[in-house]
Amino acid sequence: xxxxxxxxxxxxxxxxxxxxxxxxxxxxxxxxxxxxxxxxxxxxxxxxxxxxxxxxxxxxxxxxxxxxxxxxxxxxxxxxxxxxxxxxxxxxxxxxxxxxxxxxxxxxxxxxxxxxxxxxxxxxxxxxxxxxxxxxxxxxxxxxxxxxxxxxxxxxxxxxxxxxxxxxxxxxxxxxxxxxxxxxxxxxxxxxxxxxxxxxxxxxxxxxxxxxxxxxxx
Amino acid sequence: xxxxxxxxxxxxxxxxxxxxxxxxxxxxxxxxxxxxxxxxxxxxxxxxxxxxxxxxxxxxxxxxxxxxxxxxxxxxxxxxxxxxxxxxxxxxxxxxxxxxxxxxxxxxxxxxxxxxxxxxxxxxxxxxxxxxxxxxxxxxxxxxxxxxxxxxxxxxxxxxxxxxxxxxxxxxxxxxxxxxxxxxxxxxxxxxxxxxxxx
Numbered sequence: 347x348x349x350x351x352x353x354x355x356x357x358x359x360x361x362x363x364x365x366x367x368x369x370x371x372x373x374x375x376x377x378x379x380x381x382x383x384x385x386x387x388x389x390x391x392x393x394x395x396x397x398x399x400x401x402x403x404x405x406x407x408x409x410x411x412x413x414x415x416x417x418x419x420x421x422x423x424x425x426x427x428x429x430x431x432x433x434x435x436x437x438x439x440x441x442x443x444x445x446x447x448x449x450x451x452x453x454x455x456x457x458x459x460x461x462x463x464x465x466x467x468x469x470x471x472x473x474x475x476x477x478x479x480x481x482x483x484x485x486x487x488x489x490x491x492x493x494x495x496x497x498x499x500x501x502x503x504x505x506x507x508x509x510x511x512x513x514x515x516x517x518x519x520x521x522x523x524x525x526x527x528x529x530x531x532x533x534x535x536x537x538x539x540x541x542x543x544x545x546x547x548x549x550x551x552x553x554x555x556x557x558x559x560x561x562x563x564x
Numbered sequence: 565x566x567x568x569x570x571x572x573x574x575x576x577x578x579x580x581x582x583x584x585x586x587x588x589x590x591x592x593x594x595x596x597x598x599x600x601x602x603x604x605x606x607x608x609x610x611x612x613x614x615x616x617x618x619x620x621x622x623x624x625x626x627x628x629x630x631x632x633x634x635x636x637x638x639x640x641x642x643x644x645x646x647x648x649x650x651x652x653x654x655x656x657x658x659x660x661x662x663x664x665x666x667x668x669x670x671x672x673x674x675x676x677x678x679x680x681x682x683x684x685x686x687x688x689x690x691x692x693x694x695x696x697x698x699x700x701x702x703x704x705x706x707x708x709x710x711x712x713x714x715x716x717x718x719x720x721x722x723x724x725x726x727x728x729x730x731x732x733x734x735x736x737x738x739x740x741x742x743x744x745x746x747x748x749x750x751x752x753x754x755x756x757x758x759x760x761x762x763x
Contacts, residue, residue: 486742492678495739495746538753546749548676 347392347462348372352382352408353424354400362395365451366458379403386412387518391419393462395454398425398436406439413440415519416510420465422457424449473508475562478549480508489547496543499524503536507553512564520560569614569630577611580641580697584704585609588645591659603652605709609643638670638689639703646712650675650752653686653706660704666690669701675711681734682741683718684711710744 349371353359356377363373374391376382380402386394396405403411405423412419423441425432436444442461445454473480479488482505485496496504502523506515521528524536537560541552551563570577588607596602612620617640618628626632633640645656653675661668670689678684685707692698707715718737727733 484739491676492745493742494749495743497746535753535757538757539750542749542753543746546676546745 348374349458350374350376350382350385350391350394352376352379352385352394352400352405353397354378355397362451362454366455369455379405379408382408383411386417386419387516387522391522393458393465394419394421395458396421396423396441398423398432406435409436409439409441416506416513416515417519417522418506418509420461422454422461473505475508475511476550476564478544478547478551480504487543487547487549489549492547494543494547496540499536500540500543504540507560507562511551511562514556514559514561516559569617570611571630573630573634574611576696576700577641580692580700580702581609581611583692583697584641584643584702587660587663588643591656603647603656605646605648607643607645609641612637612640612642634700638701641700641702642705643703644705644707644712646707646709648709648751649755650708650748651755653708656706657686657688660688660690665692665694667693675707678741678745680738681718682738682745683715684741684745685715708748710748714741714744 347370349366351359351362351366351373353362353375354377359375359377363375366373374385376385378401379396382394382396382400383403396408398405400408405425409421409423420442421440423436423439423444424447425436425444426447433444433446442465443457445457471482473482477489480486480501481488482501485498485501487494487496487504503520506519506523517530517533520537521530521533524532537553537555544552553560554563585607588604592602592604592607617633617637620637621628621633624636626636647653647656657671660666668688668690670687672687674683674685674687685705688704688706689701690704691701714737717740721727721733721737
């Protein structure tokens with residue numbers, strides 16, 4: 347699994363990276379919020395750890411930005427403060443969990459594992475939009491007229507649209523659903539596959555391309 | 565194949581079989597000449613055997629007579645066109661629907677509305693409007709290679725009575741149908757992209 351650590355304290359982030367790599371994760375590290383955002387736009391991550399206080403863009407703003415873009419990757423927020431208001435602010439911004447500094451590495455690893463478990467449980471199952479059902483486990487798209495199979499990449503891509511219908515999703519976010527090697531040409535083909543599959547089951551929706559990205563018509 | 569059951573009607577049915585086969589060949593030849601691509605992957609036709617005709621009448625609790633067969637069944641003479649892409653199904657269907665000598669009696673679109681088991685194909689029942697062949701219904705089935713491949717396997721399994729765990733096989737076959745439909749759409753999409761690039 348791929349994890350991103352966005353933490354400006356280099357000693358801490360490097361120690362975290364070594365430890366988590368030892369646990370079998372692929373780790374990417376960014377040292378400020380803006381670098382973190384760039385990495386999120388260009389890579390796919392299963393989970394992320396953000397420091398609350400960082401130069402350029404703090405952890406809460408980074409979180410708000412990616413959530414507003416439709417990115418639902420689970421995030422743990424590291425905070426030096428343990429005040430209730432800070433914790434609430436982090437959770438409200440879209441954090442899945444938080445941990446107050448100083449923390450034990452053991453606890454952070456346990457929380458990451460718990461977050462990834464609950465994320466994979468909540469992203470399994472079924473998503474509805476209009477008259478269409480996306481069955482993620484069986485990788486099928488179903489309407490009252492017909493059912494059609496999807497591949498894993500199509501399921502991942504359509505999941506983002508089904509979670510945020512009518513909202514513009516940036517092309518980079520769409521790309522991250524196709525894996526690290528995907529490019530815009532490949533994305534275009536996958537969007538065309540999905541649109542033809544939506545049409546084939548007579549779904550009352552299509553994915554529309556704009557200059558900035560794509561959105562699922564509602 | 566014995567077709568004595570048809571009696572005096574047999575020459576007429578054979579003429580219908582030949583005539584519509586010629587229509588399909590004509591379509592195929594003109595389209596191939598126009599576009600340099602044969603729109604038909606393969607083509608089959610048949611007059612229903614006496615045995616399967618009688619079985620079908622019995623299944624439907626109809627009298628086992630040629631009169632009831634001609635009055636109630638629409639697939640005594642049947643044609644199946646197998647093509648490569650989904651859009652070709654509808655292009656071929658449109659050609660025959662607009663054919664001046666033909667009248668479309670029934671259209672069942674199992675491509676857009678598949679059967680619960682996953683069966684996909686376009687079924688059209690036509691009749692000739694004039695002449696010696698007028699008002700004898702016949703069936704034209706049009707489907708893609710993958711739809712045909714699935715239907716062949718499903719047909720074979722119907723005649724294998726000792727299948728272990730038939731429910732699982734039916735579920736898996738239905739799943740295969742939706743995977744093959746998905747591939748049909750991907751191929752159709754790639755075809756469209758190539759066409760757009762050519763334009």
